[in-house]
Structures are given as C-alpha cells and as structure tokens.
Amino acid sequence: MSEEEVLIHQLFDEEKLTDKQKKIIVAAIESFSEKGYAATSTNEIAKKAGVAEGTIFRHYKTKKELLMSIVAPLMAKMIGPFVVNDFNKVLDREYDRVEDFLRATIENRRAVLIKLLPVVKIMLQEIPFQPELREQFLEQIAKKIFDRVSGIIESYQEKGQLIEMPPESLARLAITNILGYLFTRYVLFPDSHWDDELETERTVQFIMHGLARKESN
Amino acid sequence: MSEEEVLIHQLFDEEKLTDKQKKIIVAAIESFSEKGYAATSTNEIAKKAGVAEGTIFRHYKTKKELLMSIVAPLMAKMIGPFVVNDFNKVLDREYDRVEDFLRATIENRRAVLIKLLPVVKIMLQEIPFQPELREQFLEQIAKKIFDRVSGIIESYQEKGQLIEMPPESLARLAITNILGYLFTRYVLFPDSHWDDELETERTVQFIMHGLARKESN
Amino acid sequence: MSEEEVLIHQLFDEEKLTDKQKKIIVAAIESFSEKGYAATSTNEIAKKAGVAEGTIFRHYKTKKELLMSIVAPLMAKMIGPFVVNDFNKVLDREYDRVEDFLRATIENRRAVLIKLLPVVKIMLQEIPFQPELREQFLEQIAKKIFDRVSGIIESYQEKGQLIEMPPESLARLAITNILGYLFTRYVLFPDSHWDDELETERTVQFIMHGLARKESN
Amino acid sequence: MSEEEVLIHQLFDEEKLTDKQKKIIVAAIESFSEKGYAATSTNEIAKKAGVAEGTIFRHYKTKKELLMSIVAPLMAKMIGPFVVNDFNKVLDREYDRVEDFLRATIENRRAVLIKLLPVVKIMLQEIPFQPELREQFLEQIAKKIFDRVSGIIESYQEKGQLIEMPPESLARLAITNILGYLFTRYVLFPDSHWDDELETERTVQFIMHGLARKESN
DNA sequence: CATGAATGAGCTTTCATTCAT
DNA sequence: GATGAATGAAAGCTCATTCAT
Structure with a gap:
C-alpha cells in the first residue's frame, strides 16, 4: 500500500470511495497543503488527479465541499x-x-x-x-x-x-x-x-x- | 491618534507614507487578516481604502509586493x-x-x-x-x-x-x-x-x- | 461554402477545428487585419465570434498564441x-x-x-x-x-x-x-x-x- | 551633433522644439519603431525621455497626436x-x-x-x-x-x-x-x-x- | 458515471489622461 | 512649463461551475 493510500485509508477508513475519488482527494491534499486552499485551482487538482474537471464537481458540489x-x-x-x-x-x-x-x-x-x-x-x-x-x-x-x-x-x-x-x-x-x-x-x-x-x-x-x-x- | 494610525506608526515608524498609502496599508491589513491574502482581491482593498485600484499598483508593483x-x-x-x-x-x-x-x-x-x-x-x-x-x-x-x-x-x-x-x-x-x-x-x-x-x-x-x-x- | 469558410479551409485544411474555434479564428483575422494585433482586444474578438472570452483562452493559452x-x-x-x-x-x-x-x-x-x-x-x-x-x-x-x-x-x-x-x-x-x-x-x-x-x-x-x-x- | 539630433533636425528643421520635446520625440520614435505604436505605452516613452508622463500630454494632447x-x-x-x-x-x-x-x-x-x-x-x-x-x-x-x-x-x-x-x-x-x-x-x-x-x-x-x-x- | 468545452464573473495589472502642486 | 500622484476604464487572463454528450 503506497503512502498515499495509507493516508486515504487513515482518513476515510469506513467510507467507500471510488478510484477517481481517491485520486481527487490525494491531489487536493497535495495542492492545498502546498499552495493553500484559495490559491489552488480545481483545474490544477483535476490535472494532478488525472480526471476531468467535471468529475470533481460530480462528487463534490463545490470546491469548499471538497x-x-x-x-x-x-x-x-x-x-x-x-x-x-x-x-x-x-x-x-x-x-x-x-x-x-x-x-x-x-x-x-x-x-x-x-x-x-x-x-x-x-x-x-x-x-x-x-x-x-x-x-x-x-x-x-x-x-x-x-x-x-x-x-x-x-x-x-x-x-x-x-x-x-x-x-x-x-x-x-x-x-x-x-x-x-x-x-x-x-x-x-x-x-x-x-x-x-x-x-x-x-x-x-x-x-x-x-x-x-x-x-x- | 486612532488605533489604525497606531498600528501604521508601529510598523512604519521611520518610513514616509502618503495619506493614500496609509489607507491602502490599513485596508490591506484588515482584509488580508480577515480573509487571507489569496482570497482578498485588490479591488476590495481599493474600495475599503477609498482609492482607485490603479493607485495601489502605483505604489506597489504587484499584490505580493503589497x-x-x-x-x-x-x-x-x-x-x-x-x-x-x-x-x-x-x-x-x-x-x-x-x-x-x-x-x-x-x-x-x-x-x-x-x-x-x-x-x-x-x-x-x-x-x-x-x-x-x-x-x-x-x-x-x-x-x-x-x-x-x-x-x-x-x-x-x-x-x-x-x-x-x-x-x-x-x-x-x-x-x-x-x-x-x-x-x-x-x-x-x-x-x-x-x-x-x-x-x-x-x-x-x-x-x-x-x-x-x-x-x- | 461561405468566403470565410473558404479562408479557414485554405489555411487549416487538415486540422480539426471545432465550430467555436473557427468562429474565433475568423473573428480574430478580421479584427487583427483591420486594427492590428496590438490594438485588438480579446474581448472584441469574443464578441465578434459570438463566444465567451474565456473560450478563446481555452483554445489558445495567450493572445499571442492565437x-x-x-x-x-x-x-x-x-x-x-x-x-x-x-x-x-x-x-x-x-x-x-x-x-x-x-x-x-x-x-x-x-x-x-x-x-x-x-x-x-x-x-x-x-x-x-x-x-x-x-x-x-x-x-x-x-x-x-x-x-x-x-x-x-x-x-x-x-x-x-x-x-x-x-x-x-x-x-x-x-x-x-x-x-x-x-x-x-x-x-x-x-x-x-x-x-x-x-x-x-x-x-x-x-x-x-x-x-x-x-x-x- | 549626435545621430539622434540629426534625425530630429532632418524632420523638424524649421520648427522650434524645446529640449524636453526633442527628448520625447526621440524616445517615441525609438519605441514606436521597435515595438509598434499600439504596443508602446506613454509611460515607457516618458521614462526613456527622462521626463514626467504629464509633460508628454502638455505638448501633445493625445498619444495619437504625438x-x-x-x-x-x-x-x-x-x-x-x-x-x-x-x-x-x-x-x-x-x-x-x-x-x-x-x-x-x-x-x-x-x-x-x-x-x-x-x-x-x-x-x-x-x-x-x-x-x-x-x-x-x-x-x-x-x-x-x-x-x-x-x-x-x-x-x-x-x-x-x-x-x-x-x-x-x-x-x-x-x-x-x-x-x-x-x-x-x-x-x-x-x-x-x-x-x-x-x-x-x-x-x-x-x-x-x-x-x-x-x-x- | 465521466467528460471537457463553454461560460461569464472576477482576477491582477496596465493604460492614457487629468490636475493640483 | 513641468511634475507625478491619482484615476477608472479596459486590458489579458483565470476561475469555479454547468451541462450536453
């Protein structure tokens, strides 16, 4: 289990997350902690996660919800x-x-x-x-x-x-x-x-x- | 001397600041500390300071310089x-x-x-x-x-x-x-x-x- | 095929352009050639092309790239x-x-x-x-x-x-x-x-x- | 007589130009020819000419007049x-x-x-x-x-x-x-x-x- | 579910021009 | 005449969010 998966597992032990969701979470954590929430764009998260920008908003209504x-x-x-x-x-x-x-x-x-x-x-x-x-x-x-x-x-x-x-x-x-x-x-x-x-x-x-x-x- | 002037005076004791500059600084401090640097717009600072947005950039080349x-x-x-x-x-x-x-x-x-x-x-x-x-x-x-x-x-x-x-x-x-x-x-x-x-x-x-x-x- | 489409076709024969992209190109050519590159605003191009200004920058990272x-x-x-x-x-x-x-x-x-x-x-x-x-x-x-x-x-x-x-x-x-x-x-x-x-x-x-x-x- | 003065003299032989005006003209010619009229800012001309921006507009009502x-x-x-x-x-x-x-x-x-x-x-x-x-x-x-x-x-x-x-x-x-x-x-x-x-x-x-x-x- | 093109409001910054000094 | 601070409109560009496919 990679370090990221450990992190995800630690945080969301019981929750069921799709694969894409996990990728989004990992990407968001990385960007938010490096550049700050306000200075991170959803586009950037999407790219880092390897998903389409729309996918983020399918799982989280807003950036703040993420x-x-x-x-x-x-x-x-x-x-x-x-x-x-x-x-x-x-x-x-x-x-x-x-x-x-x-x-x-x-x-x-x-x-x-x-x-x-x-x-x-x-x-x-x-x-x-x-x-x-x-x-x-x-x-x-x-x-x-x-x-x-x-x-x-x-x-x-x-x-x-x-x-x-x-x-x-x-x-x-x-x-x-x-x-x-x-x-x-x-x-x-x-x-x-x-x-x-x-x-x-x-x-x-x-x-x-x-x-x-x-x-x- | 108002509270704000005290703050300004404390920070910039020796520096010479124009009146507008002081207003910009005070407004920026207020907004930055309330909403964070990235989430504060220069437009907002200008309005709060009662100056034109261009005036900010006359004194500070970029938002970061401010x-x-x-x-x-x-x-x-x-x-x-x-x-x-x-x-x-x-x-x-x-x-x-x-x-x-x-x-x-x-x-x-x-x-x-x-x-x-x-x-x-x-x-x-x-x-x-x-x-x-x-x-x-x-x-x-x-x-x-x-x-x-x-x-x-x-x-x-x-x-x-x-x-x-x-x-x-x-x-x-x-x-x-x-x-x-x-x-x-x-x-x-x-x-x-x-x-x-x-x-x-x-x-x-x-x-x-x-x-x-x-x-x- | 309209005159504009001929022009587009002549220039971009093999490339695949979306409909909006074609409109942007046509509008940009018109404005650039009439007023010059520097004197043409992206806002103006967007209006003439009937697209949102953001759409231009989705297809071309900068005005110069356009x-x-x-x-x-x-x-x-x-x-x-x-x-x-x-x-x-x-x-x-x-x-x-x-x-x-x-x-x-x-x-x-x-x-x-x-x-x-x-x-x-x-x-x-x-x-x-x-x-x-x-x-x-x-x-x-x-x-x-x-x-x-x-x-x-x-x-x-x-x-x-x-x-x-x-x-x-x-x-x-x-x-x-x-x-x-x-x-x-x-x-x-x-x-x-x-x-x-x-x-x-x-x-x-x-x-x-x-x-x-x-x-x- | 420097090269620039020759140019000025060639162009404006009979006209009476103040010293600052000459500097403005020389600076404008240099910038306009290098970057183009539309892409040259009056601020840039003023700096290159060593005069205040206002001085330009004292002599020439608009940039186009210059x-x-x-x-x-x-x-x-x-x-x-x-x-x-x-x-x-x-x-x-x-x-x-x-x-x-x-x-x-x-x-x-x-x-x-x-x-x-x-x-x-x-x-x-x-x-x-x-x-x-x-x-x-x-x-x-x-x-x-x-x-x-x-x-x-x-x-x-x-x-x-x-x-x-x-x-x-x-x-x-x-x-x-x-x-x-x-x-x-x-x-x-x-x-x-x-x-x-x-x-x-x-x-x-x-x-x-x-x-x-x-x-x- | 997932996509990514499209949006338009809003961003930072620049601009030509004005005007009190 | 000369200055340069001040202006606010407009510039290029980014953004979170939507939606047809």
Whole structure:
C-alpha cells in the first residue's frame, strides 16, 4: 500500500470511495497543503488527479465541499482516542504515573500527525477563514479534548501527582507543550536532526519539573 | 491618534507614507487578516481604502509586493529587542532571577503582539506559502531569536539557576511556552475571560517548576 | 461554402477545428487585419465570434498564441509550391520559356494572395514585432523561396535565356517585381480599376526586357 | 551633433522644439519603431525621455497626436524633391539619360531613407490603421510622387528613350523597383553584406533592359 | 458515471489622461 | 512649463461551475 493510500485509508477508513475519488482527494491534499486552499485551482487538482474537471464537481458540489470532505474526517481522527467512553479508567489503570501518560500521549499523537501531516496543515491554514471549520474545531474538537484532558489531569491531581492549580490551566500548559513540541519537530524544522526519543523525554521531564534547578536535590 | 494610525506608526515608524498609502496599508491589513491574502482581491482593498485600484499598483508593483511591504517591517519589529548589542549584559544586571526575565519578556512581547495582531496573523498565514517570507523568517528571525535566547539561558545556567540540558532544548521549551501562552490567549481564545496577571504568573511558574507536585513540600 | 469558410479551409485544411474555434479564428483575422494585433482586444474578438472570452483562452493559452495559430499555417501555404521535391524538373518541362514561368507564377501566387489577403496583411504587420515570426519567416520562408527561385533562374541561365548576373541578384529583382505588382494591385490600390491580364503581361515583359526602347528594333 | 539630433533636425528643421520635446520625440520614435505604436505605452516613452508622463500630454494632447507629429513631417520630407516647381526641367537638363536619372534618384532617396529609417518604419506600420495617415499618404504623397514620376517618364518617352506604354504603368514599375531595392537592402536584410554601388547599378540596368539575354548581342 | 468545452464573473495589472502642486 | 500622484476604464487572463454528450 503506497503512502498515499495509507493516508486515504487513515482518513476515510469506513467510507467507500471510488478510484477517481481517491485520486481527487490525494491531489487536493497535495495542492492545498502546498499552495493553500484559495490559491489552488480545481483545474490544477483535476490535472494532478488525472480526471476531468467535471468529475470533481460530480462528487463534490463545490470546491469548499471538497475541502470539508478532507478536513472533517481529520477532526474525527484527532478527537478519536479522547472520546473512547472509558478512556479515563483505562488510562488510570494503564498509566499510574503522569510521566507515562504523557509519554504515551506524545507517541500516540505523533503517529497520527506524521501520517496526516499535509491534512493537518490544511486544517490549521483554513480554520481562520472558514467559520464552519473554526466553529467545528473549537467547539467539537478543542473543547472536547480540553475537557477530557482536564478530567484526566484532575484524576492525577487527586492521586497527588500534580500541583494544585485549576485543571484548565494545567491542561492548557500540558497541551501547549505537547503540540508545541510536535509542531516544532514536524512543521517548523522537519529537516533538522532530531533525537526523537531523547527530545520526547526532555519534553516530558520539562512538563513535570520545569527548568529550574532544584537547589535541595 | 486612532488605533489604525497606531498600528501604521508601529510598523512604519521611520518610513514616509502618503495619506493614500496609509489607507491602502490599513485596508490591506484588515482584509488580508480577515480573509487571507489569496482570497482578498485588490479591488476590495481599493474600495475599503477609498482609492482607485490603479493607485495601489502605483505604489506597489504587484499584490505580493503589497503583502511584503506589510509583513517585512513586522519582522524587523519582532527581532528588535533581541538584537540590541549588549542585551545579555543588561539582562544579567536587570533580572537576577530567571522568573523576572520571563515575566518581563512575556509582558514585552505581549505589547507588540496586541498592537500588531492582525499583521502577525497575516505573517503566520503566509509563511508556509511564500518561500521568500519563509526563508526570511526562519533564517533571519527565528534563528536569531533562538540563538539569543540560548545565550541568555546559558548565562542563567552558569549562575546555577537552570538545570543542565543543552541550551537549545531549554530555549525551545521556553519559547514554546511563551508563544503558546500568547497564541492561546490572543489568537485562539481572545474572547474567553482571562486574568492576565494570574495566567502569566502560572505560565512562569510552570516553566520554572513544571506541574509535578513536589513530594518534599 | 461561405468566403470565410473558404479562408479557414485554405489555411487549416487538415486540422480539426471545432465550430467555436473557427468562429474565433475568423473573428480574430478580421479584427487583427483591420486594427492590428496590438490594438485588438480579446474581448472584441469574443464578441465578434459570438463566444465567451474565456473560450478563446481555452483554445489558445495567450493572445499571442492565437496570432501564431493564424499566421503559422499561412507560412506553410506560402512555401508550399516551392518545396515540392521535383519542382525544377517539372518547371523545366512545363515552361520552356521564362516568360511562361513568370506568368504562371504570378497567377499561382495571385490566387493564394487573394484568398488569404487578410492573413497576409496580419503577417506583414507583425513580422517586425514578433521575433519568433520574423525568424521563422526569414529563415524558413524567405530563404527557401529565394534559394529555389535562384535555382530555377540558374537553369534558365544555362539555357541561355537570362543574362549573366549572380542568380541571387536576379532572384531579388524578379521576386521584387512580382510581389511589388501583387502588393500594389491588392494591398495599396485594390479599388482602382485594373486590367489584370494586361498588367500581368506588362509586368512580365518589363521583367524580361526592361523599359528601355530598343534602338535597333 | 549626435545621430539622434540629426534625425530630429532632418524632420523638424524649421520648427522650434524645446529640449524636453526633442527628448520625447526621440524616445517615441525609438519605441514606436521597435515595438509598434499600439504596443508602446506613454509611460515607457516618458521614462526613456527622462521626463514626467504629464509633460508628454502638455505638448501633445493625445498619444495619437504625438504619433502624427512624428510622421507628418516625414511625409513632407518624402515629397520634397518631387514638388520643387521646375523639377522636370532641371532633370531634363541635368540627366540626359534615364539611367543617370534613376541612379541619382536612388542615391537621393537612399540618403533620406537611411537617416529617417525608424520614422519610415513607423509610417509604414501605421498607415493601414490610421485612416487620417492613410488618406494623407495616398492622396498627398503617393499620388503626387506618382504623377510627377509619370511626367518625368513621359518626357523621357518623348525623347525616345523609353518604350511605349502608359506612363502610369511605367511609373509603377520603376517605383516598385527602386523602393523594392531600398526596402530589401535596408529593412529586410540590413545585416547582409551589400556592395551598394554594384547592386544599384544592377538595379538600374535591370530597370532599363530587364533580365532577358539579348540574342543579337 | 465521466467528460471537457463553454461560460461569464472576477482576477491582477496596465493604460492614457487629468490636475493640483 | 513641468511634475507625478491619482484615476477608472479596459486590458489579458483565470476561475469555479454547468451541462450536453
């Protein structure tokens, strides 16, 4: 299975797509992520996909609908692991210590990010300009993840592993660092040399203990 | 002085702009940040600025040149405080403790960000698509800031205030958190209720000590 | 078949043109020859052709490509009769005397000129400004015709019918007179009264004997 | 006096032109002859002339008026030698033989053509598209020259030097050959190697005796 | 289903011309 | 007289979308 087919498969696992549809999606993802949604013409997508321009509009009423059909499944994917019903309990059992939970989360999100990187780029680019997308993202994705993470954090607080601070603030800080790390690693400087394991560990340790030297240690 | 004039003044302090040019710049910033560069037509900018479309092209040979004339000065502004020659020494004296340095830096960058927020949005949006911008940003801005912050961190490490870790990693973590905070505060959720002083303090404390509860306390 | 269809057929005999394409070509020829290439707008051509402006650019990437698509086949037509492989031999047999060859050539070129007159005008107008056209014309058309005519002249010289003079100079003089005649007749003063047969004969006689009165006759 | 000043002086001998006006004229001639009237912008002329665009329109109400102000004096120049009142008599006396008259005319027109070549090009280019120019040229220039040449020819006919044929036809043939020669020499192939004296002589001999070999010689 | 020619609104840019300075 | 900023119409060209085949 080629890399593109993996991407398609990741995004549209259950949906039935014709062969041409897949080609259109792949071409659109490539062009949108390279040049931006507004700067990509449907003609260009059609050529890259090897289909007639009319074929695009047979499957997607408008260019925007094509965009949405790409980005929407990504949102579902992103929220996925956090909305499994008994996520908390599972986590509680699986990861006794916050560090382990963080490490696992980073690895988990990293896997998704790498595979879907172009689609993630498209989503981030278009969120500011597509109110529909923005709303969907903020209320359905960001909020849910945020709430769930807050819940998890609370449970760790109850176990006395985390400092006393409103869980929302802790969630913000934790999420910022995980996403900041992945963003720096894969979007800003993908070409630098990275020792992933080491840098992950540093990020985890930083989240836990900050960067102040402990005098008494 | 209106808010717009402040923005213009902040960006183009030394440059001499005609009245029409200012109007064009203000209109372009507004439209670009609202709808994106590619989705904004020069016709729209002209109307909003109250000038003829031809007037835009008298001052800026192309639409892209107009974009660049807006974003380039921002870059200079961003890098400004970090390239003052003896920044390190000043800081060493002024801020004995890392916390104070962090707090001051957050406040300092916050001021710039608030005033130039729309331009910052434009820059972030277009960096992925304008290779010229991207290169300028990465090599001239990001790298310089990164190096300078690394230097500052080293000096605090030498004073024994920071943990032993490659300064570059520490710099990444610190910058991520400051920008992540400002981004969340002003770009993602500008409309939420924020207790700025408190949240700044939390961010600083987090950077210093992480979010693990200290057993010995 | 209308006059326009004849023109189109003459130029694009083997090519397959859609109906709209034919209309565009006809309209472009008309406008270009009347107002000149640079002074004709694509909007005007579209209106005259009864198609949308976009349709023009679907078939021809640029306005210049439209021009070239009109003029290029003319060049092929012009060179046509001179590049038939065994042209010389045929001529040798067919026209024993130079006079007969001249007369036949004038009639032959006249027929092409009349049918394609507007296109000829366009070509002559644009040769000085389109380097591509100029080069193509000089090297591929003018040179070939010139060489072939020189060859023919040489064969008549060998038969003792023409004076001793470098064939190139003779060719220049002969061609100048034939084209000069046709140009005067059809381009400069098409509306004067012309006795074509008589004037052709005069031209032929002039080319042969000049305009000096033969004292000894 | 530079080459440009010579050109200006040749065209506008008696007129009083300001320094800026001269620069405008020179720049316009250069651009018009290189790119064509319609394809030359006033902005381009202004830049090449080193004046403000407004200055052009201070001297010439429209772009077309600028064109006319360049081409009109050329027409006067062209007709010049032919309208001197007693041209015929002078010629009769000066050039007893037709050959000498032809030779002198070629040399005379050659001098004008070389100096004013760019302006001649402009005129030839624009005659088909500027009705005003066309009319002026045909009725005032071509006709007058034609008539005068016909007259001269008649006088040579009366002296028994030229064959019996309507003088208009003879005039057409003679003019065609002189212009055809000069056009080939200076416009079509200015860069070829030319032995001017020899080629002139050949042209004269051809006009006189044609290119048929005289059996009795 | 798929095509691709056709559309016409809209795009960026250029133009000749005006006019306050 | 000279300037050059300003104009807005018009230029060449692109676009998302439609529809007959």
